[in-house]
Amino acid sequence: GACCSYRLRNALHPLWQSPLSIPGGSRQSPINIQWRDSVYDPFLKPLKISYDPTTCLHIWNNGYSFLVEFDDSTDRSIIVGGPLENQYRLKQFHFHWGAINEWGSEHTVDSKFYPAELHLVHWNAVVYPSFEEAVMEGNGLAVIGVFLKLGAHHEGLQTLVDALPAVKHKDTVIEFDVFDPSCLIPSCPDYWTYAGSLTTPPLTESVTWIIKKKPIEVDENQLEAFRMLLFTSDGEEEKRMVDNFRPLQPLMNRTVRSSFQ
Ligand SMILES: Cc1ccnc(S(N)(=O)=O)n1
Numbered sequence: 578g579a580c581c582s583y584r585l586r587n588a589l590h591p592l593w594q595s596p597l598s599i600p601g602g603s604r605q606s607p608i609n610i611q612w613r614d615s616v617y618d619p620f621l622k623p624l625k626i627s628y629d630p631t632t633c634l635h636i637w638n639n640g641y642s643f644l645v646e647f648d649d650s651t652d653r654s655i656i657v658g659g660p661l662e663n664q665y666r667l668k669q670f671h672f673h674w675g676a677i678n679e680w681g682s683e684h685t686v687d688s689k690f691y692p693a694e695l696h697l698v699h700w701n702a703v704v705y706p707s708f709e710e711a712v713m714e715g716n717g718l719a720v721i722g723v724f725l726k727l728g729a730h731h732e733g734l735q736t737l738v739d740a741l742p743a744v745k746h747k748d749t750v751i752e753f754d755v756f757d758p759s760c761l762i763p764s765c766p767d768y769w770t771y772a773g774s775l776t777t778p779p780l781t782e783s784v785t786w787i788i789k790k791k792p793i794e795v796d797e798n799q800l801e802a803f804r805m806l807l808f809t810s811d812g813e814e815e816k817r818m819v820d821n822f823r824p825l826q827p828l829m830n831r832t833v834r835s836s837f838q
Pocket residue numbers: 696698720774775776777778779780
């Protein structure tokens with residue numbers, strides 16, 4: 578019944594040391610996107626992406642994933658349009674992946690997992706004075722999700738992969754001063770969008786998710802490079818950084834809209 582599923586969902590998950598879902602949460606992420614249940618919305622605009630590659634700052638291992646962070650003190654790297662009422666500033670991007678190619682993404686499409694998923698995190702600097710405040714507001718964040726599938730070598734990703742050995746351990750950082758993350762976003766304009774949450778703490782229900790329909794292709798060596806990262810700090814017993822994805826959350830009273838028919 579509902580009560581036991583609630584208890585089940587609220588079990589402590591080792592990786593996140595926090596409830597699997599926010600008690601009373603009604604818009605948690607990730608979710609399964611059932612293609613045939615998504616509703617085409619003709620009023621959805623194309624998503625406009627304009628990133629300035631020189632806003633790139635560094636790559637670091639935060640003990641959950643590796644993040645590439647950007648200078649978000651101006652509007653030089655922004656997205657606008659799509660389901661968004663305002664423009665949103667790029668703050669960072671990171672990935673989630675599995676120990677093997679059978680799983681790793683956070684969202685699923687018709688219950689299919691991809692081996693990895695990219696998240697580009699943006700915040701509403703038009704309405705809120707800081708990222709930290711935007712994180713607490715229903716329209717504070719916009720995250721673009723891009724699925725990674727096993728296939729051809731990805732040239733743009735390789736520049737990132739080449740830097741990963743330098744951030745093998747938790748809390749290590751390397752300067753990374755020019756990178757244009759739009760090379761990681763498929764040119765196909767089609768996306769799904771729904772109201773959700775962050776998938777790692779603080780799990781706040783502040784994210785407009787924009788999930789690209791088309792995956793990007795990466796090769797086995799590139800996925801393996803993600804898996805050689807560690808959750809642990811230098812000197813601790815090594816724990817490989819794999820399976821850093823949150824379990825699926827209930828759709829509750831939400832509709833996933835599509836920008837395509
Ligand atoms: C910035 C941030 C924090 C936590 N979780 C996420 S995520 N995985 O929902 O994109 N992003």
